[in-house]
Amino acid sequence: MFGRIINILIMPFRAVGKLLKRGIKDTRAAGRTTANAGSAIIASAAGGDLLEEEYLEEPPSGIEAALFKQLPRPRLTEKAASELTLEQAAGYANDAKSFYRFGFPIFARGDFFYEEVEQDYLNAALGFDRNSIDKRFLEVTTLFRKTLNDNTRSMLLYWPTLMFALFFGAAYMLQRSGAPAPFAALFKPASNASVWFALAAFAGLVVAFLVYSWPYKVVQQRNLLNLDNYITSKFARINNNFQVAKRRALNVERDKRMGQREELKDEAGSWTLAYHWFAMRLFLCELVLRNKFYQMRRNTTLYWVGGTVFTVVAFGALGALMALEGASLQSLGVMGAAALVYLTLTAAILRGATSMMFRVVESNEWSRFYIADLDATIRDHVGEDKLQIVTFRDRNRME
Numbered sequence: 200m201f202g203r204i205i206n207i208l209i210m211p212f213r214a215v216g217k218l219l220k221r222g223i224k225d226t227r228a229a230g231r232t233t234a235n236a237g238s239a240i241i242a243s244a245a246g247g248d249l250l251e252e253e254y255l256e257e258p259p260s261g262i263e264a265a266l267f268k269q270l271p272r273p274r275l276t277e278k279a280a281s282e283l284t285l286e287q288a289a290g291y292a293n294d295a296k297s298f299y300r301f302g303f304p305i306f307a308r309g310d311f312f313y314e315e316v317e318q319d320y321l322n323a324a325l326g327f328d329r330n331s332i333d334k335r336f337l338e339v340t341t342l343f344r345k346t347l348n349d350n351t352r353s354m355l356l357y358w359p360t361l362m363f364a365l366f367f368g369a370a371y372m373l374q375r376s377g378a379p380a381p382f383a384a385l386f387k388p389a390s391n392a393s394v395w396f397a398l399a400a401f402a403g404l405v406v407a408f409l410v411y412s413w414p415y416k417v418v419q420q421r422n423l424l425n426l427d428n429y430i431t432s433k434f435a436r437i438n439n440n441f442q443v444a445k446r447r448a449l450n451v452e453r454d455k456r457m458g459q460r461e462e463l464k465d466e467a468g469s470w471t472l473a474y475h476w477f478a479m480r481l482f483l484c485e486l487v488l489r490n491k492f493y494q495m496r497r498n499t500t501l502y503w504v505g506g507t508v509f510t511v512v513a514f515g516a517l518g519a520l521m522a523l524e525g526a527s528l529q530s531l532g533v534m535g536a537a538a539l540v541y542l543t544l545t546a547a548i549l550r551g552a553t554s555m556m557f558r559v560v561e562s563n564e565w566s567r568f569y570i571a572d573l574d575a576t577i578r579d580h581v582g583e584d585k586l587q588i589v590t591f592r593d594r595n596r597m598e
Contacts, residue, residue: 249338266410267350267418272425273339275432276332280439285466288444288473294331295476298324314490321487325480336433336484343426344491347419348498351552354415355502359545360509362403367517367538370399374530392530396537407545416555423559430488431565437477437484438566444474445576449583474576482568492557499553507546514538 253271278287301324307316325333374395448470452463514535521531 249335249342266414267353268346268422269418270343270346270422270425273335273429275429275436276335277433277436278332278440279436280443283440283443285469288447289465289469291444291476292469292472294326294329295472295479297326297329298476298479314494317486317490321483321490325483325487333480333484337487339429340426340487340491343422344495347422347495347556350415350419350422351495351499351556352502354411355499355549355552356506356509358407358410359506359542359549360513362407362545363510363538363541364513364517366399366403366406367396367514367534367541370395371517371521371534375524392533396534400537400541403541404544404548408548411548411552419552419556420559423556427560431561434481434484434566437481438571441474441477441481441571444470444477445580448474449580471580475573478568478571478573478576481566481571485568492560495556496553499556503546503549503552506549507542510542510545514542 250271250273253274304320307313308319310316322328322337325331325337327334327337374392448467451467451470517538518531518534521534
């Protein structure tokens with residue numbers, strides 16, 4: 200029942216959004232060059248050149264994109280398992296050497312926010328400065344974090360205060376000057392303050408609820424779904440590459456002979472280091488996501504508290520203005536009661552922004568590090584090699 204009410208309330212806005220989308224599609228069909236140029240501008244505004252090609256395919260449109268930033272699903276740069284070659288494995292082995300030889304800083308910088316220090320370590324560990332394959336992952340996750348934070352800041356920090364100032368300010372002006380002539384009979388002087396401030400609280404709540412339930416929630420969920428799909432695909436490819444490299448490392452000696460000892464040694468080392476590095480990349484990428492999601496969760500709470508504080512400040516400013524202009528205690532009391540109702544209900548509505556965001560992300564569907572069974576792989580790999588060594592040694596002794 201409640202969902203139906205929401206759909207009825209936002210139906211006019213959805214209709215306008217569909218009309219805008221249809222107009223945009225017609226404009227794009229009229230000229231490919233113009234559409235590409237417009238898409239490039241949108242990409243530049245949202246995140247530089249990082250997602251420019253993705254925006255050429257699916258530029259954001261409609262009222263949602265006008266009020267809040269919307270990002271497409273990033274394209275994968277991770278190689279598929281079928282494309283994994285020995286040369287690429289050697290490259291991954293070199294990346295693994297750089298990671299294992301990285302001097303982890305014991306005495307970190309004294310920044311106020313520790314996640315920035317942690318991010319520096321993760322950037323170095325994943326080879327951000329070396330233009331490694333994970334550089335795009337680091338950039339994409341940072342862009343999504345900033346975009347999600349920007350949308351949340353606008354919704355939780357600015358909109359409640361803006362709606363309060365707009366509607367309660369208008370109610371006070373109407374209460375002072377009286378209702379327009381056609382409605383004067385409906386609003387008697389004794390009830391002016393009660394009626395106008397009650398209408399202000401109701402209108403502010405409705406607008407804040409509609410903006411939160413439709414443009415903000417829809418855009419945030421789309422962004423999170425696009426990010427979730429990107430993470431799911433990337434982690435799956437890393438895991439598939441891990442499985443391929445593991446099999447190659449376990450079976451590398453099957454197509455080699457004694458005369459290929461050096462070649463066998465190098466190839467076995469490359470595949471072994473490669474599958475080690477694939478597993479560690481999963482672990483480090485998970486730490487990157489943990490860092491980003493922590494920042495989003497904390498900032499959402501700060502924006503919610505900040506929006507509440509800003510609204511209280513706006514309430515105090517309006518109350519002081521009314522007192523200076525000689526408003527009665529009754530008017531001040533009515534305004535205060537309406538403001539309290541608005542503030543309480545708005546804070547309750549917006550409080551679910553964090554839980555709404557993280558319900559969209561399905562981390563249980565990711566190919567996580569703990570699922571890769573790196574420990575079992577190392578145990579089986581070393582154990583099998585040692586077993587073959589002992590078997591051939593004893594066989595030669597018997598012969």
